[in-house]
Amino acid sequence: MAEFDSERPPESKEVIMKRLKAILEEELEKPIEERRHKLLQEFKNLTIEPTNKLHHLTQAKLRLKSDIEAEMKSPLLMLPDDPELLTTLAMEDMTQQAGYNEQTLEVYKHKIAELHKEKQKFEDMITKATSVSEELDKVIKSKSEKDPSVVINRRYERTAVLFKTLRTELHFVITELFPPEEDGHTLSMEDLLERLITQMLTDPNNPYVDIDEDMKIEHINFLLRAKLVMRHPSDVSRIKFNDPRA
Known part of the structure; x- marks a missing residue:
């Protein structure tokens, strides 16, 4: 390596670049730290015109940095053989990764806490909506129970059930006590009651209803004695069924 000589004439830009290129090519296979040290030493030995020294040094530094970065990305770059250095690098990488993982974990923890708050908020909304719905159902049910039409419908339904049951039982009693006539012309007790009620x-x-020849006098007399029918006040040939609702 040439020693620094203040009396050596300044070198041109082209000469300097050629020297740097030759040094880079020569040191390509050497460890990067050794090359960097040698290049820095070479910079110290350069003699450049005073007016352009800073400019040329800056340009040379940028080119050197670019070359070093390109070489660092090269797949041909080999790791050093020093186990202690490799361990140190691995520990630094693990420490950096652990720090990154810790930061990521904190972010996720914060996000989970926010999601829990959102979940609780929506659960509270659902609870309130359910409570309001239940209260509305109670109000509607209470109002419906007080509605006259609803009360009447319920009474009608209960009465209809009782009427059907009573009619079934009454049919059995009537057919047992007063079996239908075989001639097919005389009204049976059941048919007579149906005509009167209708x-x-x-x-x-x-x-x-007018008493006619199709009706049996025995049936009419039985209904009169049972007070199920009554005659017209001014016409004994007519009878009616006593309305139990009256």
């Missing part, structure tokens, strides 16, 4: 329901203002 007339009462369809025409409440005129519930009377």
Whole structure:
């Protein structure tokens, strides 16, 4: 390596670049730290014109940095053989990765806490909505129970069930006590009752039915004694079913 000589004439830019290029090519296979040290020593030995010294040094530094970065990315770069250095580098890398992982974990913990808050907020909203819905159901149910039409419908349904049951039982009793006539012309007790009740329901203002030859006098007398029917006040040939609702 040439020693620094203040009396040596300044070198041109082209000469300096050629020397740097030759040094880089020569030192390509040597460890990067050794090359860096040698290049820095070479910079100290360069003699450049005073007016352009800073400019040329800056340009040379940038080119050197670019070459070093390119070589660092090269797949041909080999790790040093020093086990202690390798261990140190590995520990530094692990420490850096551990720090990164810790930061990432903290971010996720913070995010999980936010999600828990969001979940709790929505659960509270659902609870309130459910409570309001239940209260509305109670109000509607209470109002429905007080509605006259609902009360009437319920009474009608219960009455209909009782009527069907009573009619079934009554049919059995009537057919047992008063079996249908075999001639097919005389009204049975059940048919007579059906005619009287139908007339009462369809025409409440005129519930009377004329007694005709199809009706048996025994049936009419039985119904009169049981006070299920009554005669017209001014016409004994007409009868009506006594309305139990009256």
